[in-house]
Amino acid sequence: MDDEPIVRWYWIGDHLGYLGNLLADHAVIALVPVLIGLLVAVPLGLACARYPRAYQPLAAVFNVVYALPAVAVFMLLIPYTGLATQATVMIPLTFYALAVLLPTTVDGLRAVPDAVRQAATAMGYGPWHRLTAVELPAAVPYLIAGLRVAAVSSISLASVGALVGRGGLGYLFMDGFQRTFPTPIVAGIALIAALALTVDLVLVGARRLLAPWAVREKGAVR
Amino acid sequence: MNWLSWLSDFFSDPNHRSGPDSIAHRIAEHLAFSGEALLFAALIAVPLGLLIGYTGRGVTAVTALAGFARALPTLGLVTLAVLLAGVGDTAVLVPLVALAAPPLLVAAVEGVRGTDPDVRDAARGIGLTHPQVLWHVCLPSAAPTLLAGFRTAAVQVIATATVAAYVGLGGLGRYVFDGLATRKYAVTAGGAVLVVLLAVAAQLLFVLLARYALPRGVRAQRRAADRTR
Numbered sequence: 001m002d003d004e005p006i007v008r009w010y011w012i013g014d015h016l017g018y019l020g021n022l023l024a025d026h027a028v029i030a031l032v033p034v035l036i037g038l039l040v041a042v043p044l045g046l047a048c049a050r051y052p053r054a055y056q057p058l059a060a061v062f063n064v065v066y067a068l069p070a071v072a073v074f075m076l077l078i079p080y081t082g083l084a085t086q087a088t089v090m091i092p093l094t095f096y097a098l099a100v101l102l103p104t105t106v107d108g109l110r111a112v113p114d115a116v117r118q119a120a121t122a123m124g125y126g127p128w129h130r131l132t133a134v135e136l137p138a139a140v141p142y143l144i145a146g147l148r149v150a151a152v153s154s155i156s157l158a159s160v161g162a163l164v165g166r167g168g169l170g171y172l173f174m175d176g177f178q179r180t181f182p183t184p185i186v187a188g189i190a191l192i193a194a195l196a197l198t199v200d201l202v203l204v205g206a207r208r209l210l211a212p213w214a215v216r217e218k219g220a221v222r
Numbered sequence: 223m224n225w226l227s228w229l230s231d232f233f234s235d236p237n238h239r240s241g242p243d244s245i246a247h248r249i250a251e252h253l254a255f256s257g258e259a260l261l262f263a264a265l266i267a268v269p270l271g272l273l274i275g276y277t278g279r280g281v282t283a284v285t286a287l288a289g290f291a292r293a294l295p296t297l298g299l300v301t302l303a304v305l306l307a308g309v310g311d312t313a314v315l316v317p318l319v320a321l322a323a324p325p326l327l328v329a330a331v332e333g334v335r336g337t338d339p340d341v342r343d344a345a346r347g348i349g350l351t352h353p354q355v356l357w358h359v360c361l362p363s364a365a366p367t368l369l370a371g372f373r374t375a376a377v378q379v380i381a382t383a384t385v386a387a388y389v390g391l392g393g394l395g396r397y398v399f400d401g402l403a404t405r406k407y408a409v410t411a412g413g414a415v416l417v418v419l420l421a422v423a424a425q426l427l428f429v430l431l432a433r434y435a436l437p438r439g440v441r442a443q444r445r446a447a448d449r450t451r
Contacts, residue, residue, distance in 0.1 A: 163388060172298075173301045189294065
């Protein structure tokens with residue numbers, strides 16, 4: 001390691017296409033689970049907001065799920081989904097995303113002031129119209145705050161999947177370590193941080209667009 | 223092969239019963255290393271967080287730092303640390319501490335800032351100095367938030383210590399990676415199950431701490447809040 005610089009720029013220049021492929025793979029592995037998590041969290045959150053008794057145990061279960069180390073969970077799935085498959089990494093990531101998004105959805109739906117809800121009813125909104133026109137928009141800032149946490153964590157967690165053979169950019173860490181060559185590791189960390197930052201900025205922009213009234217950040221401090 | 227035979231293979235292996243590769247020794251290694259990382263992280267992050275929370279200066283920087291830390295890949299930091307500083311437990315300790323510190327920092331800041339401002343003013347009004355207010359008023363009222371921060375950090379450290387076995391650290395992760403390297407899935411599965419159990423046990427410990435170890439006044443306050451909810 002004495003004469004090896006931390007970054008050899010020519011290596012990055014020579015492997016741009018390769019890095020691009022890994023980045024694309026990484027984005028799919030990390031972000032598709034967050035999208036699935038969102039699609040499940042909204043209806044589940046609606047049900048939980050309506051039946052708080054069902055929410056308590058569900059929240060406790062997801063609290064425990066969220067704390068399970070990803071390495072261990074990936075390893076335990078190998079007999080079912082196989083080594084080096086997308087499913088082995090994406091199934092646990094979906095549950096981690098759901099564990100973040102479900103509480104934020106419920107918090108968002110609960111945050112609608114009763115007066116607003118009653119006003120909507122008084123104006124003649126039916127339950128469905130009230131949901132789509134009042135309650136869901138009010139939950140949007142919370143949902144986006146949850147999505148930011150879920151997406152950024154998912155992007156960094158997905159790299160651990162390299163240990164079971166499918167981790168997108170995480171592969172660069174194992175490659176660099178095995179060859180005592182830090183350049184791929186630095187490139188991997190930088191690309192993962194850049195991907196996370198980009199997704200985060202897109203979500204902040206989405207909040208500006210979808211919920212311009214939510215000037216200050218709310219909810220989802222995890 | 224199924225789970226029953228994998229787990230019985232794993233637990234009945236004489237090497238896993240005594241000696242350096244025994245389950246008790248691996249768990250002790252894992253706990254010692256995680257505890258050490260958590261201790262260093264707390265020594266850095268908690269005093270700093272209390273100060274930032276009390277003065278209100280640098281809160282934005284803390285929030286940004288916490289978001290940035292969440293984006294850092296553990297495997298990348300661990301492999302890079304070992305390549306730069308050489309194989310050894312100290313090299314791995316650096317990324318472990320770096321990943322455990324941000325949740326503690328955020329918890330300390332949020333906890334102090336969450337203190338009822340009227341209570342703070344009252345404490346000043348009856349003549350307490352700023353350090354006294356921080357120590358006797360803000361710290362107890364920050365305790366629940368701080369405890370939640372420790373819980374997040376502990377879970378993070380236990381997971382990262384498992385990953386760090388890839389670069390040669392001891393602990394339960396050894397089973398996971400040795401099993402993969404020797405193509406003995408029973409060993410990997412046994413190690414992974416133990417890691418999951420350890421993480422759940424840590425969670426449980428913090429639930430119990432939150433219930434029984436918080437200052438009495440804070441507990442009463444929380445019970446009242448639960449009742450009105």
